[in-house]
Amino acid sequence: MNYKDIFYHHKPVLLKESVENLIVDKNGIYIDATFGGGGHSYEILKKLNKNGTLIAVDQDKESIKRNLIKDKRFHLFHNNFVYIRDILNKKNIEKVSGILVDLGISSLQMDNPKRGFSNQLNCPLDMRMNQESSYSAKNVINECSKKQLFHIFREYGEFKNSKKIVEKILKRRFQEKFFNTFDLNNVFFIRGSFRKKKRFFSRLFQSIRIEVNDEINILKDFLLESSKIILPGGRIAIISYHSIEDRITKSFFKKGIIINKINFKTPPFKMIHKKVIKPRFKEIIKNPRSRSARLRIAEKS
Ligand SMILES: C[S@@+](CC[C@H](N)C(=O)[O-])C[C@H]1O[C@@H](n2cnc3c(N)ncnc32)[C@H](O)[C@@H]1O
Numbered sequence: 001m002n003y004k005d006i007f008y009h010h011k012p013v014l015l016k017e018s019v020e021n022l023i024v025d026k027n028g029i030y031i032d033a034t035f036g037g038g039g040h041s042y043e044i045l046k047k048l049n050k051n052g053t054l055i056a057v058d059q060d061k062e063s064i065k066r067n068l069i070k071d072k073r074f075h076l077f078h079n080n081f082v083y084i085r086d087i088l089n090k091k092n093i094e095k096v097s098g099i100l101v102d103l104g105i106s107s108l109q110m111d112n113p114k115r116g117f118s119n120q121l122n123c124p125l126d127m128r129m130n131q132e133s134s135y136s137a138k139n140v141i142n143e144c145s146k147k148q149l150f151h152i153f154r155e156y157g158e159f160k161n162s163k164k165i166v167e168k169i170l171k172r173r174f175q176e177k178f179f180n181t182f183d184l185n186n187v188f189f190i191r192g193s194f195r196k197k198k199r200f201f202s203r204l205f206q207s208i209r210i211e212v213n214d215e216i217n218i219l220k221d222f223l224l225e226s227s228k229i230i231l232p233g234g235r236i237a238i239i240s241y242h243s244i245e246d247r248i249t250k251s252f253f254k255k256g257i258i259i260n261k262i263n264f265k266t267p268p269f270k271m272i273h274k275k276v277i278k279p280r281f282k283e284i285i286k287n288p289r290s291r292s293a294r295l296r297i298a299e300k301s
Contacts, residue, residue, distance in 0.1 A: 009066070012039025012105040013290040017277050018100060018237045019043045021297045028097030028234070033055040033081035033222070036106035038069050044100065046070055055091065057081045059130040080130065082218045084225055086289065089269070097234045099226055103219070104241040105129065105209070107289065117209065119201040122182040127205075127212045137208050141169060141178045144211075156244065157207030165204070181205075206242060219248055220258045227268035230300040236269065237297045246276065246294045253298040269298035 019040060022030070026049040035058035044054050053073050058064055059080045067076055077087050081101070088094070101166045109129065110117050115138055116126030120140045125137040140152065146166055153162035168187045169178075178184055184204075190197045210216060226236050251257050256267030277295040284291045 007037070007039055008037060010037030010160040011287040011290070012037070012043070013102065013287065013293045014277065014279055014283070014295045015039060016042055018102075018239060018295055018297070019047060021272065022098045022100055022235050022237045023047045024114040024233060024235055027051040028231075029055065029093055029095075031084065031096055031099040033084065033099060033101045034058060034103065035067070035076060036102065036220060037108055038061055038067060040100055040102055041069060041074065045069070045074060048073060053093075055087065055093070055096075057084070057087060060109065062112075063106065063130055066108065082221050082225070084222070084229065088229065095229055095231045097231055097236075099230060099236045100239075101222070102236070102239045103215070103245055110289075115224065116181055117205070119185060119205045122180050125178055125181055125184065127209045129213050135210075135212060137212055138178065140208050140211050141184060142173060143283055148169060148183045152207050152211045153204070155207075156210040158244070159203065159207075210244075216244065216248070220247055220261050223249070223252045223258060224262055227264075227300070232300050233296060234300045235272070236300075237295060239293050239295050241292045241294075246296070249296050250276070253296055266301070269300055271296065271298050273297060 023044070026047065028048075030048070030053070032044060032045055032054060035041055035056040038056070041054060048054065050073070054075070056074065056076045057079055059078070061078060062079045064076060065085045069076075075091060079087055088096070097139045101201045105117055109115050113121045114126070116123045125141060127137040128135070144152065147168060149166045150162050153159045153165050161167060172178070172187050185201065187205075188200070190200045229237060242250060248258065251259070252267075253269050253271045254267065256264030273296075277297075279290040279293050
């Protein structure tokens with residue numbers, strides 16, 4: 001296995017900060033819930049002893065196919081991490097020492113013109129992380145009701161002008177269906193700086209991606225599940241890329257609250273750093289995609 005090959009397509013974000021703080025027992029069982037290009041998995045395996053175990057999961061077939069890690073301690077599953085209990089059952093595992101979650105999408109997905117994640121490439125409106133799912137960005141844009149679209153842009157894109165965005169989409173939809181990412185881009189004329197335009201389209205695409213992959217509900221369910229499967233003293237590290245995910249993580253770690261799901265009297269985790277960890281300037285220069293990353297680590301009480 002070559003270190004350079006693993007890091008070639010996707011540069012793992014906050015690698016040292018997340019993995020060093022995660023490992024509490026070098027012989028323990030760990031989960032990398034978002035395998036992607038395998039960078040974090042590779043680093044975790046480097047830190048574990050020969051009796052350690054790493055269970056890795058990704059819902060994207062491409063990511064599984066590209067795996068370069070061959071190691072007896074390593075077990076890779078094609079699944080959604082929300083089904084982690086079923087995955088652990090297959091291996092007769094009840095509890096683990098730590099879980100790492102690096103949310104969002106990998107560069108492998110972002111840069112693939114067939115996947116529809118990038119607003120800078122003209123590709124089919126897709127955005128499914130799991131290619132077997134029957135719900136894509138095309139369904140969202142062409143079929144969601146006015147009310148659903150409003151909810152998507154307001155809640156997942158945090159747009160104040162969601163109503164206007166929805167009206168523009170509905171106007172074009174009335175005349176012609178949307179097929180490609182540029183069909184969507186062309187509906188909007190954003191005045192102002194390049195930065196302002198970039199921010200608008202990133203948030204627009206982010207909100208559709210969150211809807212397509214049900215990312216918010218899945219994160220909430222997974223956090224709750226993690227509190228049942230991590231051993232006392234074990235850790236969970238979450239890397240998020242937008243404020244919605246980071247707020248959910250912070251609220252759960254700090255107060256034991258997941259809105260619309262649960263409110264623990266005593267929070268099951270305690271944060272091991274008071275402040276959120278952000279990439280250093282050096283990392284952002286090397287990998288500009290890391291700039292929005294936020295890492296929170298907590299320990300099971
Ligand atoms: C940011 S990338 C992870 C990169 C990885 N840490 C690395 O170093 O290469 C996120 C990955 O998580 C996967 N993913 C996101 N949500 C998921 C979920 N609910 N279940 C399983 N995989 C998921 C995506 O398909 C993607 O491959």
